[in-house]
Amino acid sequence: MRGGTNFLKSRLTAEWLILFVAMLALLVATQQRGWTQRFDLFLLDIEGQINAPETDPSIILLKIDDRALSQVGSWPWDRSVHAELIDKVSAFAPRAIAYDVLFIEPGTEASDQALANALRSSGKVVLPHSFAAKPNTVDGLMPVYPLPLFRTNAEGTGHVALVPEEDGVSRQFDLVFEIDGETFPHLMVATLALARQTKWQNEAVAGDERDTAYVRYGEIGSIREMSAATVLDGSAPPQFFEDAIVLVGATSQGLGDRYSVPSYAGGILPGLEMQGALANAMLTDNLVKRASAPWTLIVQIAAIVLLFASFWRLSPRSALIAAIALVAGLFAVFFITLMAVNIWLPVGGALLAIVISYPLWGWRRLTSVSRFLEAEAAELGGLATLPSSHKSEGFDVVAQQVAKLKQLTKGVTGNLTLIQDVINASPDAMLVTDGDGAVSMGNFAAQNLFGPMKKVQGLQLRDLLDAAGGELDEERNELDLGDGRTFWLASADLDADVGSQVLCLREVTEIKEAERHRRETLEFLSHDMRSPQVAIIGLAQQKDAGLKAPERFGRIEDQARRTLKLTEDFVQIARISNEGLEREETEMNSVLQEAADRAFPLAHKKGIKVVFDPHEEPFFARLDPFAVARMLDNLIGNAVKFSPENSQVTLGFDVGTNGQAVVLSVADQGPGLSPERRADPFARFGARDTSAGPSSGLGLAYVKQVVDLHDGEIAIEPVPGGGTKFVITLANV
DSSP states (O other): OHHHHHHHHHHHHHHHHHHHHHHHHHHHHHHHHTTTTTHHHHHHHHHHHHOOOOTTTTTTEEEEEEHHHHHSSSSSSSSSHHHHHHHHHHHTSSSEEEEEOOOSSSOOOHHHHHHHHHHHHHOEEEEEEEEEEOTTOOOOOOEOOHHHHHHSSSEEEOOOOOOTTTTOOOOOEEEEEETTTEEEEBHHHHHHHHHGGGGGGGGGGGGGGGGGEEEOEEETTEEEEEEHHHTTTOSSGGGGTOOEEEEEEEGGGOOOEEEOOOOOGTEEEHHHHHHHHHHHHTTOOOOOEEEHHHHHHHHHHHHHHHHHHHHSOHHHHHHHHHHHHHHHHHHHHHHHHHHOOOEEEEOHHHHHHHHHHHHHHHHHHHHHHHHHHHHHHHHHHOOOOOOOTOOOOSSHHHHHHHHHHHHHHOOOOOOHHHHHHHHHHHEEEEEEEOOOOOOOOHHHHHHHHOOHHHHHTOHHHHHHHHHTTTTEEEETTEEETTTTTTTEEEEEETTTTTTEEEEEEEOOHHHHHHHHHHHHHIIIIIIHHHHHHHHHHHHHHHTTTTSOOHHHHHHHHHHHHHHHHHHHHHHHHHHHHHHHOOEEEEEEHHHHHHHHHHHHHHHHHTTTTTEEEESSSSEEEEEHHHHHHHHHHHHHHHHHHOOTTTTTEEEEEOGGGGGGGEEEEEOSSSOOOHHHHSSEEEEEEOOOOOTTOOOOOOHHHHHHHHHHHHHEEEEEEEETTTTTTEEEEEOOO
């Protein structure tokens, strides 16, 4: 017995050491490969939402918004308008002006000279520049400055390069960008230096200040702002800009200067407001710096050392408490360092190691105990009671319990009980048949499938399957039930002499469904994707045929775009199938209006009006905004595609009873669905109408999938006078 206990102790010690080394390796790999980067960014966003920064009143955002565009005209503006705006703002005596508009292409000579004169006259304007790929290099970059006429007359330039995180959200800014030893300050660094903010003078931006900085976005609208239209029409109060740091830039949705930001900051922000958040963080000393990799690793290793020390010395319950305390401590370190000293110390790697190592260690201890008890039960015939002189032995508390329990083990009570316990523990339906092929035993899963064992015992397997409404394919060993489920049947001899067997039925419904999807995918690749590629090859080889080059290249482009559209539709269906929904509070009027706006270019070509009458009041629903937006794009795109010229596509929105559902509708004046499509309008790769161009049928399949994932319903109704109306009801949960 002592030899078995010593063996258990040695084995657990070895496994403890192996697991400890594996967790240290996991920490290093996690830090190098960024496996928990998204989680750490999520925590960073939570802190940013809780610890909103104060707002510096000297910052003013001068927005080129929809009102300014309506007043002045469409974008891009003539350079003389920019010159007028700079002259008027400069007259108000601001400290500095960051004019966040790229002037890299020449305009008219007169307007360019007017802008240059305004820059020179102001003496307070900093212009942005970007970066581009450096010719004849693999990954080299070079600065792309404003035109020399503007650069020489501006007081400075600063880069506006922005590299989002791996989740696509922009939180970080390079205060100083370096290329081949040459440094390029950020636009806000150059602007604050011009505004005589000593800390941000170019020569002072050194050491840690050159690192990437992270920004907490404050409450939307907290920074003072004004429309450029107010300045241009002369109604701006002069004292509003006096001694201010003015940031000028485009904020209108149609100008495209918008980026993903954390959801607490609105999800999407114009570049100007992001520049304002950065300037505010710089002025209020709220820039967040990431802790160095060595310090991050040291803190996380310390947590894992403490965790494994608790594994070694504490009972399972105390070790659990220690693990919970370590998790809480890591969260505390994360938030305290951020809030107190603006240092971001990622702890995701340590949390991941704790989450993995604790159940693994518990499982290994329980597995060792189980194996030890099983071996002892097989070896010993049974003992009555513990002797009075018994002393617990073992490596830790669990090992001592094992040493004690092994004295009380009496052996196995019988093959029947053992078999019943084993098969009851299986999640698969299991049956035992006797030598005559009659069912003699079944586990809980089998009873759920076929009914109570009292009714099942004694039945032949064929009779049992018939009673359950199943059909057995003996060639494939597959059982198909009437409710659509499929099971794989496996058997093994229990006693070859008697002829008894153990039968296992494992459900493979999802596997069969996956096979069906694979077959559809192969059909898609072999036909839908292959056809345009064959057409492209054929067109590319017709150099000397009757088609002229522009027409031939146009057809090649059409086929290539068709391939891209097919690929995008297929990827979106696969993505939402695998990842599901990400519900969030969504304002429905905005979703529908933005969908109408996106459809405008295509509809405009055919003279089609996309009409949307917003709901009287803003209404928020918990939906996946991206999935719903793409669903609407598919429906509106089909409506525009199949509608005649100079017709109308109507979008509708209503709220269900007590706000528990939202009802969306898209109606067109087209010919309606073809008879083939009406039979199964939402089938992947099914029959489709190609009268308006090639179609894969994936668009409506995606629509149906989004509706199903939202626990919704979709109806197709005819429109009086011709057309089709899709009515979609989505649950608001």
